[in-house]
Amino acid sequence: MNNEDNKPKNLFDELCKDYRFKEGFHTCINCGTCTAICPAAEFYKYDPRKIVSIVQTRDDQQIEELLKSDTIWYCGECMSCVTRCPRKNGPGLVIIALRDLSARLGYFTESEKGRQLLPLTHIMTGNILNYGYCVHPKSFKWEDHKESGPVWKWHTEHLEQSLARQGANYMGDGPGILRKIPQESLDELKAIFDVTGGTERIRIVEKYSKLKAEEMGMDFEEYEKQAFEYCSDKHFNH
Amino acid sequence: MITQGKQKIWSDYQKEIPDDHWYYVRSCIRQNFFPASEKMFTEITRNVLGKDIYETPHHTTCGGIAYHCDTIPQETVMTIVARQFALMTEAGYENYVPSCITSFGNYCEILETWHEFPELEAKIRENLWKACKREFKKPKYLAHTSDLIYHWRNAIAAKAKYHLVNKETGEPLKIVEHIGCHYAKMFPSKGVGGAEYPYVLAGMIESWGGQVVDYPERRHCCGYGFRQYHMKANRGYSVSNTWKKFESMEPFHPDAIITNCPGCPYFLDRWQYVIAEQTGKTYGKDGFGIPVFTYEELAGLILGYDPWDLGMQLHQVAVEPFLDKIGVEYDPKAKYLGLNKEDIMRPELPKSIKCC
Numbered sequence: 039m040n041n042e043d044n045k046p047k048n049l050f051d052e053l054c055k056d057y058r059f060k061e062g063f064h065t066c067i068n069c070g071t072c073t074a075i076c077p078a079a080e081f082y083k084y085d086p087r088k089i090v091s092i093v094q095t096r097d098d099q100q101i102e103e104l105l106k107s108d109t110i111w112y113c114g115e116c117m118s119c120v121t122r123c124p125r126k127n128g129p130g131l132v133i134i135a136l137r138d139l140s141a142r143l144g145y146f147t148e149s150e151k152g153r154q155l156l157p158l159t160h161i162m163t164g165n166i167l168n169y170g171y172c173v174h175p176k177s178f179k180w181e182d183h184k185e186s187g188p189v190w191k192w193h194t195e196h197l198e199q200s201l202a203r204q205g206a207n208y209m210g211d212g213p214g215i216l217r218k219i220p221q222e223s224l225d226e227l228k229a230i231f232d233v234t235g236g237t238e239r240i241r242i243v244e245k246y247s248k249l250k251a252e253e254m255g256m257d258f259e260e261y262e263k264q265a266f267e268y269c270s271d272k273h274f275n276h
Numbered sequence: 277m278i279t280q281g282k283q284k285i286w287s288d289y290q291k292e293i294p295d296d297h298w299y300y301v302r303s304c305i306r307q308n309f310f311p312a313s314e315k316m317f318t319e320i321t322r323n324v325l326g327k328d329i330y331e332t333p334h335h336t337t338c339g340g341i342a343y344h345c346d347t348i349p350q351e352t353v354m355t356i357v358a359r360q361f362a363l364m365t366e367a368g369y370e371n372y373v374p375s376c377i378t379s380f381g382n383y384c385e386i387l388e389t390w391h392e393f394p395e396l397e398a399k400i401r402e403n404l405w406k407a408c409k410r411e412f413k414k415p416k417y418l419a420h421t422s423d424l425i426y427h428w429r430n431a432i433a434a435k436a437k438y439h440l441v442n443k444e445t446g447e448p449l450k451i452v453e454h455i456g457c458h459y460a461k462m463f464p465s466k467g468v469g470g471a472e473y474p475y476v477l478a479g480m481i482e483s484w485g486g487q488v489v490d491y492p493e494r495r496h497c498c499g500y501g502f503r504q505y506h507m508k509a510n511r512g513y514s515v516s517n518t519w520k521k522f523e524s525m526e527p528f529h530p531d532a533i534i535t536n537c538p539g540c541p542y543f544l545d546r547w548q549y550v551i552a553e554q555t556g557k558t559y560g561k562d563g564f565g566i567p568v569f570t571y572e573e574l575a576g577l578i579l580g581y582d583p584w585d586l587g588m589q590l591h592q593v594a595v596e597p598f599l600d601k602i603g604v605e606y607d608p609k610a611k612y613l614g615l616n617k618e619d620i621m622r623p624e625l626p627k628s629i630k631c632c
Contacts, residue, residue, distance in 0.1 A: 057350060057389055057396060077497045078504075080520075081513050114501025114513065115344045116457040117381075121464065121471045128462075137346040154507045155346065161506060162342035165304075172304040172341035182508060185515075186542075187549045187592035192612070192623035199614035204587050205315035206307070213331040215302065215311045223334045226359060229407035236352035243347075269509035 044143060049105070050096040053135050062120075062131025066090045072119035072129045082273050084112040086119055086129035093132060105140040108273060111151035141239065144246035150270060156247040157266040163240055167228055170219030175201075175208070182266075278490070282473045289460075289470035293419050293427040297328045299369035300421075301335045301360060303376030305538035306570075312587025314375055316572040317421055324435065324579065325428055329373075335363055338374065340382035344502040354396075355403040357386050362410035372415035373424060377537035380420040381458025384466045387414060418466070420459065422536050422571050426468055426476045429483040437580030440486030442531075443603035448487040449531040452566075453477035454521075454544065456537025457497050471495075477534050480571060484578050493524035498540040499547070505539075518547035522559050522566070532598050533568045544568045549592040552629035563630035565593035577604060584610055596632040608632060 046052040053059045072086040073079045079086065089109065092100050104110060113133045120128040137146075146152035165174045180186060180194045193200045198208060207214030231237045251261035298321075306314050321327045338360060343353040364372055374380050390397035404410055425432070440449045455474045460467025469475025472495065478488045499517025504510040521544070525533075535541040548565040552558050560566045568591065569577075576586045583604065588595045589611045599606055611632070614620040625631050 057393055061389065061392065077499065077517050078501070078513065081516050111503070114497065114499075114504045116497040116501065117461045118457060118495075118497060121461045134346065138349065141346065151510075154503060154509065158345045158503055158506060159347040162345050162347040166337055166339060166342055166348075170336040171307070172337045172339065173308050174304075175308060178308060185511065185546050185550050187546055188624040188626060189590060189592045190546075192621065193590060196614065196620040199618060199620045200590075201311060202615040203584075203613070204311040204590070205585075206311045211333070213333045215314050216307045217333055219336055220334060223336055226408045227336060227356065230355045230359065230403070231348075231352060233403050233407040234351040234355050235349045239347070239349055239352075265507075265509075267508045269512070274512075 049098050049101045049139070050093070052139060053093065053101075056135040056138060058131040058138075059135035062128030062135070063090070063093065064125055064127050066094055066127055067125055069124060071122050071124060072127075075118045075122050077116060077118065078112045078114050081275060082112040083275055084109060086113070086133070089136075090127065090129050090132055093136075102145070105136060105143065105145040106148035106152075108149040108151040110136045110140060111149065111154065112273070141243060144242065144249075146243075147246050147250035150268070151273070153247070153250065153261075153265040155243055157262050159240055159243045160262070163231075163236070167224065167231065170224055170227060175216070285473050286469045286475045289464060289468065289475075291419070291423070291466065291468060292417065293423055294371050294417050295427070297369060298330070298371045298373040298419075298424065299364040299367060300329045300331045301338070301372070301374045301379065302331070303374070303379065303538045304337050304341060305542070306375055309542045309590070310538070310570050310573075310587060312585065313570040313572040316576045316581070316586060317375065317425075320432065320572065320575055320579065321424065321428075325431055330367055330369060332363055332367060335360055338376070338379040338382050340376070340378040341502060343382065344378065345506060346503070351400065351403060353382065354386050354400045355407065357383060358400050358404040358412055359408055359410060361414060362404065362408070362412035364415065365411070365413045370413070370416040371419070372417070373419050373421055375421045375538075377420065377456035377458045378539075380418070381462060383418055384463045387418070388463060390414075420536075422476050423468055425571050425575055426479050429480045432575050432579065433483045436484065436578040438578045438602050438604055440481065440484045440574075440578065440602065442601050444601075448485055449601060450489050450529065451481045451486040452489045452491065452494075452525050452528075452530040452533040453481060454498060454533055454535045454537075454540050455495070456535065456540050459536055477536055477571060480574070481534065484574065489525065489528045489530045491525045491528050493521045496521050496524070498537070498543045500539040500543055505543070514543060515547045515550055518543055519551055522548065522551070525566075526559050530566055531601060533566055534571055534574055535568060536571065541568045541570055545591050545593050549626055549629050553627060556628050558629050560593075560597065564597050565629050567591065567593050567595045567598045569595075577602070582606065584613075592626070592629075592631075594630065594632045
C-alpha cells in the first residue's frame with residue numbers, strides 16, 4: 039500500500055529536519071501537563087505525553103506505527119500544550135511534523151482519521167486556488183453544515199441579498215469583504231503552490247488515497263464521502 | 277473578577293501598538309460568518325476615529341486554516357505570508373494588522389521561526405522571487421485587529437451612546453471574554469496581557485462599563501480544532517468542547533460573551549443551538565441562549581449603530597434580550613430585511629432555543 043521506496047532510512051532523523059519538530063521537541067520529562075490541559079485528550083483516546091514519549095525512544099518501528107495510526111490525527115492544534123509545558127516543548131508542533139511525514143509517505147491512508155486528509159485537502163486547497171480564501175460561500179454548503187442552523191439556511195438561500203445587507207462586496211471588483219480576488223493574484227498563489235511543494239502535496243494525497251480506495255474496493259467519490267462523514271465509535275473516551 | 281495579581285501579569289505583557297497607519301488584511305472566516313464586523317472595523321477606525329487603515333484587493337488568505345488542517349506544507353504557507361508582506365512593503369506600510377487570530381498566530385509563528393532559522397527565511401525569499409518576482413520587508417509592528425480596538429477602547433468609550441450596564445438596575449452587565457487559542461498561547465508576549473489572563477477583551481469590557489466574568493474553563497478552546505470541525509465525522513469534538521465551557525460558565529449567569537477569534541463566536545453561538553436541539557438545554561434565561569458577540573459588534577452597539585447594520589441577524593442565539601438590558605433602540609421588524617428594506621423572507625425558528 040505505502041510507497042516503501044519513498045521511505046527514508048530513519049524516520050526520527052527525517053522528523054529532525056522539520057522546523058516544527060526542531061521548535062517543539064526538546065527533552066520531555068513525561069510530566070503529563072500537556073495531557074492535562076489538552077482538549078483532545080478529554081474527548082478522544084489521546085495522550086500527547088505518550089506521543090512525545092514514543093518519539094523520544096527514536097524507535098523507527100514505534101514511530102512508523104504512530105504515523106499509520108488514528109492517534110496523531112486527534113489533536114486540534116489549539117497549542118494549549120505549548121503554554122503550559124515546563125520544558126518549553128510543543129507537543130502540538132511535534133504532531134504537525136508527524137502529520138506532515140505521514141502525508142508525505144502515504145501512511146495517512148492506514149487510519150480512519152488519517153484518510154480525512156483527502157477531503158480536507160480538496161476543501162482547503164480548492165478554496166485557496168479557486169477563490170483565494172480558505173473558506174468560501176461557494177463551497178460551504180448548508181447541507182454539509184446543518185449545525186449552522188436555520189438562520190444560515192436562510193442566509194445561504196438569499197446569499198447575495200444578505201451579504202449586500204451586511205456591507206460585503208461579494209465577488210465584486212476592488213477591496214472589501216468577500217471580494218473577487220483578481221486572477222493575477224490567484225495565478226501567484228498557484229505559482230507559490232508549484233514552487234513550494236503545495237501542488238506536489240495535493241498529488242501525493244490523491245495518489246495514495248486512490249490506491250487505498252482500490253484496496254478497500256470503493257470508487258474514489260465514495261471513499262472521499264466516507265472519509266468526510268463516517269466516524270466509528272473506537273475513538274472516544276466514554 | 278479578582279484582579280489582584282492579574283494586574284501584575286497584565287503589566288508584564290504590554291505590547292507597543294502604534295496609533296496610526298496600518299496595513300489591513302481580512303479574515304477568511306469572518307468575511308463568511310461575520311461580514312458586518314469587518315465592515316464595522318473599518319467604519320469605526322476610519323470614520324469614527326479618523327485612522328489610516330489601508331487595504332488592497334490583491335491580498336489573499338494567509339493559508340493558516342489550510343496549514344492547521346495539515347493540507348499544505350510549511351514552505352507553502354510561509355511563501356503565501358511572504359507575498360502578503362510584499363504587498364504591504366509595496367504599499368509603503370510597516371504596521372501590519374490581520375483580522376484573524378489564526379492569521380495572527382500564523383504570522384507570529386512564521387516571524388519567530390525565521391528569527392530562529394534565518395536560512396529558512398532566505399529560502400522563502402527565494403521561493404517568493406521564483407513564484408511572484410516580489411520582495412518584502414518584515415512588518416515593524418504586528419497587531420491583531422482586537423489589539424487596535426483595545427488600544428482605542430477609551431476613545432470609543434468617550435463617544436459611546438450606551439454602556440454595558442443594565443438600564444433597570446444600573447449594575448454592570450456580566451460579560452464572559454473568550455480569547456481564541458492562537459492569540460497568545462504559543463507566544464504569550466505577543467498578546468496584550470499574556471496567555472493566562474489576557475487583557476485585550478477584559479480591557480474593552482471594563483472601559484465600556486461591563487464586568488468581566490472569571491470562570492474555571494475561561495481559557496479552554498472553543499472546540500474549533502480545524503479538522504475537528506471541517507470534517508463532518510469529527511464535529512462531536514467541537515460541540516463537546518463548547519459544552520464544557522458553557523457548563524462551566526453557567527453558574528455565573530453571564531449576560532453575554534465577547535470573542536476575539538473569527539471561529540469562536542460562530543462555534544459558541546451555533547453549538548448552543550445544537551445543544552438545545554439535542555438535549556433541550558439552554559444557558560440563558562427563559563429558554564434563550566447566551567448571546568455571543570465580536571468585539572466590533574459590541575463597540576458598534578455602544579457607539580449607537582443599528583444592531584442589524586452590525587449583522588446580529590446572522591446569529592442563531594437571539595441578541596434581543598441583551599439589547600433590551602442595555603436599552604438599545606432597534607426595530608424588530610427590520611431584523612431580516614435585505615438591502616433597501618427588501619423583503620427576503622425570514623429564517624425558520626429552531627425547535628428548542630428561543631429566538632425573536
